[in-house]
Amino acid sequence: MGEFTINKEKVLQALSTVEEPDLKKDLVTLGMVRDIEVGVNQVKFTVVLTTPACPLKELIRRSCVEAIHTHLSPDVEVTVNLTANVTSARDAGPMIPGVKNVIAVSSGKGGVGKSTVTANLAMALHRSGARVGIIDADISGPSMPLMFGAENMQPTITPKNGKNYINPIRQYGIKIISIGFLTPPDSAVVWRGPMASQALKQFFGDTDWGELDYLLIDLPPGTSDIHLTLVQTVPVTGAVIVTTPQKVAVADAIKGLSMFRQPQINVPILGVIENMAWFTPEELPDHKYHIFGQGGGQLLADKFEVPVLGQIPLVQSIREAGDDGKPAIMNNNEVVNEAFNNAAEALARQVAIRNASMEKTKPVELQV
Ligand SMILES: Nc1ncnc2c1ncn2[C@@H]1O[C@H](COP(=O)(O)OP(=O)(O)OP(=O)(O)O)[C@@H](O)[C@H]1O
DSSP states (O other): OOOOOOOHHHHHHHHTTOBOTTTOSBTTTTTOEEEEEEETTEEEEEEEESOTTOTTHHHHHHHHHHHHHHHTOTTOEEEEEEEEOOOOSSOOOSSSTTEEEEEEEEESSTTSSHHHHHHHHHHHHHHTTOOEEEEEOOTTOOOHHHHTTOTTOOOEEEEETTEEEEEOEEETTEEEEEGGGGSOTTOOOOOOHHHHHHHHHHHHHSBOOOSEEEEEEEOOSSOOHHHHHHHHHSOOOEEEEEEOSSHHHHHHHHHHHHHHHSTTTOOOEEEEEEEEEEEOOTTOTTOOBOTTOSOHHHHHHHHHTOOEEEEEEEOHHHHHHHHTTSOGGGGOOHHHHHHHHHHHHHHHHHHHHHHHHSOOOOOOOOOO
16 A cells, blocks of 8 residues: 555545535535545545435445545545534524524324424434424414423523523423413413414514524414414525325315415425325334325425425324324334434425525515
């Protein structure tokens, strides 16, 4: 093995041949290469990814090693450290200044599993290393307190700069605020639109979220005042729509998605998650029974020219976990975790693509 002297310049040149597959530019131009250290026959550097949930991590690592071997010498020992700095689609404003991305989770129809999907996506993103929060704005039935085993928890209040701030509760590493925390668990309070909109505004304006990579908003099914309040209050990075494969669910989801696409609202749609895509009995993990039909998620995605971010099977333990106060992903069932992890990675990927390729989002100003 011959000795080969390397300098940082040569390393950068080699790495400028590596393209970020989604962003279609090279790693050096994108400013993703940091902390290059060189030695005799050795090079070490850091690649800063756009999300810790990056599904292309290993591909990027391999491409970097290959580029060094091809352009410098096959004898160089290459160490690639991967870290992430989640990108943002907004300018830091007075509202939620430390939150990089606000993601609306929406559905056309009730009961399709929007809250279950939100809770598990949040956990999957958190487990990948991201900082995650949830706002449960589903006035039709706030379910986050139950799904996170937090029915008896209460957010605290801290005065800061002469103003009282709500501190989200923290459960399993996720910061959570729910409209359900504002009412006693057993009371049948019927939230009227204006009251709920006011509460949602407080969840942004008067809540101390600190630093978050992703803040997921569990919206009520359909379209409502809450949706309008959301897009008027904060810049929304994008929307995810949850549907089942059923035709009637898809028809409703089309209506839901159309709202985000209205020119005066114009919130990018990041993709579709098809929940209850098939039934898989726990004891037969390879079997798929398409009891709600097939292909609804894809149909919806095709119609709006967005990707299907994931398909989540109907598994009894997903329902049980929700009722037991733990998102299903915490039980480490292979089928369930693969489904939610893939969906979370696909979502994080679309957020990164959106942030790199589209204009920053601004809150919507609607004439009323
Ligand atoms: N993939 C799944 N497998 C098994 N059960 C599921 C799955 N997804 C959701 N469920 C169950 O279906 C029920 C409805 O789910 P969830 O509350 O998440 O729906 P939603 O769309 O948020 O409802 P809402 O219309 O009230 O907002 C819950 O009991 C939940 O545990």
